[in-house]
Amino acid sequence: MxxxxxxxxxxxxxxxxxxxxxxxxxxxxxxxxxxxxxxxxxxxxxxxxGFVNTHTHCAMAILRGLAEDLRMEDWLSAVRKKEKNLSFAQVRAGALLACVEMLKSGITCFSDMYFHMDAVASAVQQTGIRAVLGYGMVDLGEPGLRKKELAETKRFVKKWHQKAEGRISCAVAPHSVYLCSAELLKQSFHLSKEFGLRLHIHLSETRKEVFDCLKMTGKRPAFYLESLGFLGPSMVAAHCGWLSKEEVRVLARHGVSASLCPVSNMKLATGATAPLPEMQEFGMNVSLGTDGAASNNSLSMFDTMKLLGLAQKNSRWDASIAPAHYILSAATEGGANALGIKSGRxxxxxxxxxxxxxxxxxxxxxxxxxxxxxxxxxxxxxxxxxxxxxxxxxxxxRLAFIDEEKIKDEFISQASSLQG
Ligand SMILES: [Zn+2]
Known part of the structure; x- marks a missing residue:
């Protein structure tokens, strides 16, 4: 071709x-x-x-608008309640619609973490987009669950890594320091090293996460991950809102990439604006993510870029912060670097x-x-x-090779059973 x-x-x-x-x-x-x-x-x-969206849960398109104007803890419990009963077909319909939305808005590659990831991978295969996909692991400190989660990651990697004409790469994706035990985090790191995969995790999204981590481990989240030997250039840390300057210094030293999600952060009122000037000062690779459509609620990198610029300038009382050329390169080249993909320029x-x-x-x-x-x-x-x-x-x-109307009809029918 x-x-x-x-x-x-x-x-x-x-x-x-x-x-x-x-x-x-x-x-x-x-x-x-x-x-x-x-x-x-x-x-x-x-x-x-093309834009590289380095943090999303694309299937959550099917939950768009179902948990609105709620405090974060109420939002989380509303979303979890819906997610408990999400079927494979609903995840597939959500992922397909999200791939359509992303492609039409100029996103050529995204990085995702969720469950029923076979459904997400098949949506990527069908639509022609590029993706880095990880099964979102949560063990809550239970050894039995940990074994099951790691086994699911290995199964998924074996089935999908480098598939869809090489457009799918798999990642190891432990959810966060608060839903994963130290043991799971350590094993995740080793798995990513063994198979040469990206390591995708939520980091310092909320103030509660930071203080719970301090209480539990005596360390802020990035220092805690460092103490587990988790940090390295394959790691993509989503959110990074509540990082201290010293944490940024350590993450940058280990070659960790940030995925900033300003729209989701503001909509859920996490109260933090990621320390972007410090990330630039220490040479940390910065990329951008939309996060899922249940907290954004679009999957537009245009919104993400604009709101990143506005939030950064406003929070530091300095309109010279986050210049447009820097934001555009974070949304393209920074994303490609974060995901280890030879694109972005x-x-x-x-x-x-x-x-x-x-x-x-x-x-x-x-x-x-x-x-x-x-x-x-x-x-x-x-x-x-x-x-x-x-x-x-x-x-x-217009999408040239897939039937958008059919995807939308199926999505509407799958979404209709989620109301109420
Ligand atoms: Zn997320």
Missing amino acids: SVLIKNATLLSGKKADILLQEGKISKIRPSVSASAEERIDASGLLALP LQEGLLADLILIDMRAPNLLPWHNFQSNIIYCAHPGNVRHVFVDGKHLVQDG
Whole structure:
């Protein structure tokens, strides 16, 4: 499969032709003349690397709107009550709809942690998106449960790692320091090392988590994980809202990546704005996540980027914090680095995961500042074309290879039984 994109505009403002071959960006130059199976006139379209959503629970799309305006503890118990009875078919319907929503809004890769992960993997396989998938492990300190959770992770990894033409990578995903024992965390780290997998965990989302951890272990969460030997460059820490400066220093030293989820944090009123300036100071890799649609409630990286910028500037009383070019690179290159995926930039040799944005949309004119237009003005409806692995999945705003209406009908029917 080869695609030649002619006359696209780059972030620099310059025009380029982009040749996609065998899943990679094979040429990106002012002018490329090559024969290709598909040719696209990208005049008036801005080419960007696809967005990488490094923390979500995509199947939670089916719970969207079911736990609104609740305090965090009430939100959690409402969500858990629904999750207890979620069927495989409901998780599959939720994951499929979420993949549709993400693709159409320019997300080419996401990292997920949930249960019934076979359903999520099959949604990834069917829709053509790229993903890093981990079964969310919780042992609550029970050895029997721990054994079962680790066995499920191993089974899932064996079945899905590097599957779907290599678009699925598996991760080891212990939920958090408060739902996982020290033993489970240690074994998770060893498993990720043994199989060369990403390690995905929630970290310092709430103040309660920090103080419970202090009470239980005498250490703040990042120091506790360090004492277990858990920290390393394969780790992606979701939220990171309540980290202290010293914790950021330690995480950065170990090469840990952060996945910041500002929309979810503000909606659940966790009260923290992640210490982004300190992360930059210590050179920590920063990426962005939407979190699940039960706490966001969209899966839009445009919202995530904008609210990250606003929250950071507002919380430090300093509008020079979190400049647009930095936020855009966190949403693309930072995400690819966090997940160990060779994408996130428009560069020859990297994966052909990219998007084309309508430069003539009224909300985007004029183009005085490309980066801030994307962060503060753009919305998912501005995404016209999406390529993953060199395949032209979204064509002029429509999914080319899957029946979106069928996915929505099935989703609506599966969601209807969750009300009440
Ligand atoms: Zn989460």
